[in-house]
Amino acid sequence: MKKSLNNGQRIMIAVAGLCLFAAIFLPVWKIDLMAPQYPEGLSMSIYANRLGGDVEIINGLNHYIGMRTLHAKDFPEFTYLPYIFGFFALACIVVAIVARRKLAAGLLSLYALFGVLAMVDFWKWEYEYGHNLSTSAPIQVPGMSYQPPLIGFKQLLNFGAYSIPDLGGWLMALAGLLLAVAVFFAFRKRASNVLPKQSSKNQTLSAAAGLISILIFFSSCQNGPTPIQVGKDNCNFCKMGIADARFGAEVVSKKGKAWKFDDVHCLLGFLKEGSLKAEEIKEVYLTRYDGDHKLMPAEKSFLLHSENLRSPMGGNVAAFENTQSVQAAEQEFGGESISWENLRQ
Numbered sequence: 001m002k003k004s005l006n007n008g009q010r011i012m013i014a015v016a017g018l019c020l021f022a023a024i025f026l027p028v029w030k031i032d033l034m035a036p037q038y039p040e041g042l043s044m045s046i047y048a049n050r051l052g053g054d055v056e057i058i059n060g061l062n063h064y065i066g067m068r069t070l071h072a073k074d075f076p077e078f079t080y081l082p083y084i085f086g087f088f089a090l091a092c093i094v095v096a097i098v099a100r101r102k103l104a105a106g107l108l109s110l111y112a113l114f115g116v117l118a119m120v121d122f123w124k125w126e127y128e129y130g131h132n133l134s135t136s137a138p139i140q141v142p143g144m145s146y147q148p149p150l151i152g153f154k155q156l157l158n159f160g161a162y163s164i165p166d167l168g169g170w171l172m173a174l175a176g177l178l179l180a181v182a183v184f185f186a187f188r189k190r191a192s193n194v195l196p197k198q199s200s201k202n203q204t205l206s207a208a209a210g211l212i213s214i215l216i217f218f219s220s221c222q223n224g225p226t227p228i229q230v231g232k233d234n235c236n237f238c239k240m241g242i243a244d245a246r247f248g249a250e251v252v253s254k255k256g257k258a259w260k261f262d263d264v265h266c267l268l269g270f271l272k273e274g275s276l277k278a279e280e281i282k283e284v285y286l287t288r289y290d291g292d293h294k295l296m297p298a299e300k301s302f303l304l305h306s307e308n309l310r311s312p313m314g315g316n317v318a319a320f321e322n323t324q325s326v327q328a329a330e331q332e333f334g335g336e337s338i339s340w341e342n343l344r345q
Contacts, residue, residue, distance in 0.1 A: 005099040009182040013104060016175035016182075017092025023175075024048050024085045026168035029122070031148050033058065034160040034257060040276060041257050044070070045166060048081040065146055065157075066137025067129055077121065084114065092175070101186035108179045115176065123150050162257070225250050225285045225295040226258045237266035237273075238313060246318065247311040248287035250295055253280050265315030268344065284340075289318035290325060298340045302326040305343075306335025317343065 005013070027045035030053070034041045042061075045052035050072045059069040072078050088111055095103045130147025133140075141157070148154060148161045155161075165173065228248040234241050236259040242248055249267040251259040253276060261267040264286065270276070271284075285295035286303075301319040304326050309316045317338070320326040326337055 005096075005101055005104060005182065005186055009101075009104070009186050010096045010099055012178040012182040013092050013107075014096035016178040017089045017096065019171040019175040019178070020085055020089035020092065023168040023171045024082050024089070026171065027052060027166035028168040028172065030164060030166040032162040032164075032255065032257060034162070035158050040253075040280065041255065043255065047078075047168070048085055049078045064137065064139045066134035066140070067146060068132070070129070075125070088114070088175075092179070101183070104179070104183050104186060108176075108183050111176060111179060115172075119150065126150065164256075225252055225283070226260070228260050228287065228295070233260050235260065235262040235266050237261055237270045238263075240312070244312055245293040246287060246289045247309075247315070248293070248295075249298075250285040251276065252282050252285070254282045255280075256282075263311045263313035263315045264317040264343070265311070265313040268315070271344070286319035286340075288321055289329065290320065296321060301340060303338045303340060303343060304329050304333065304335055305338050306330075306333040308333040308335065 025047075027047050029046040031044045031046075032041050033043070042054040042057055044055055044058055051070060055070055062069060068074075088107075091107050095107055126147050131145045133146070144157075146156050148156070149163045151163050151165075153160060153162050228242055228245070228250065230242055230245045230248075232242075240262055242260065242262040244262065247263050249261040249264055251261075251267070251270065259270060259276070261270065267284070267286075284298040286298045286301050288294050288296055288301075289304075296319060298319070302321070302323055302325065303317055303319055305317050306329075307316055309318050311317065316335075318329060320329060330337060
């Protein structure tokens with residue numbers, strides 16, 4: 001029995017199997033492309049067995065720079081990936097039933113190896129598509145390659161490319177975390193001579209609490225604001241470089257795309273322009289004028305409008321975290337407090 005998994009560890013491994021089973025049908029990864037001519041962006045979703053999203057539009061753009069078009073039939077991985085996902089899902093269920101910690105450790109090692117090989121394979125096909133360009137392409141930039149980032153952001157000519165896990169990918173990461181936690185606690189040495197052993201019921205409750213904590217952590221990993229990099233980022237409206245950390249603003253769409261601005265004036269111009277529909281906006285953020293200049297939800301910010309603030313594009317509006325801060329600023333700069341709702345009007 002010392003080599004067996006307890007009930008809590010079995011639950012975690014079983015949940016990991018369910019996550020992997022769901023990942024067979026959900027998008028695992030996504031690559032988003034942002035450019036001025038595509039204000040809503042283009043998105044390609046990568047499933048276990050196919051490509052989804054704006055693939056045809058992206059293929060049309062790839063033609064101009066000499067990249068090969070993307071077709072699911074060109075990727076042998078789409079043939080066997082669903083079976084690999086299914087294998088790991090079934091293996092988790094079997095290990096949860098058999099409840100042997102050595103089998104759990106072996107499964108974790110095999111899954112980690114698969115994760116590393118999968119990322120290496122993903123990088124290789126990104127490299128191949130981004131570097132092996134047609135010599136007869138209409139647009140040729142000497143020395144330029146178009147390999148998207150493995151994960152994160154990369155600027156490719158006038159396109160910003162974001163490469164991040166999608167829902168299926170996050171479920172796969174959660175499955176790996178659950179496996180790792182279960183194996184860790186299964187092999188952890190117990191001070192049985194000092195502390196009394198937990199009852200099976202207490203073990204189950206402890207594991208359930210740990211599982212809930214993990215799920216809460218993953219549910220909190222939602223798309224939020226991207227920090228504005230002063231001196232590097234450009235305003236998406238006026239195209240000027242963002243040079244003052246005190247007046248920045250940002251719009252985040254429900255797809256997780258971010259538009260950055262150097263002034264509330266530009267932010268309001270972007271919103272009034274209507275290139276991004278109201279129902280597509282997840283949140284609008286304003287930079288805190290004082291302190292750490294963090295991004296705060298506009299609706300929860302306390303705003304001051306004063307000509308003495310002298311913001312980059314003449315909006316002359318500053319955001320604060322609380323009433324005390326905005327009142328102190330009003331005494332220093334004059335002007336008047338204003339709500340976000342009134343400002344938008």
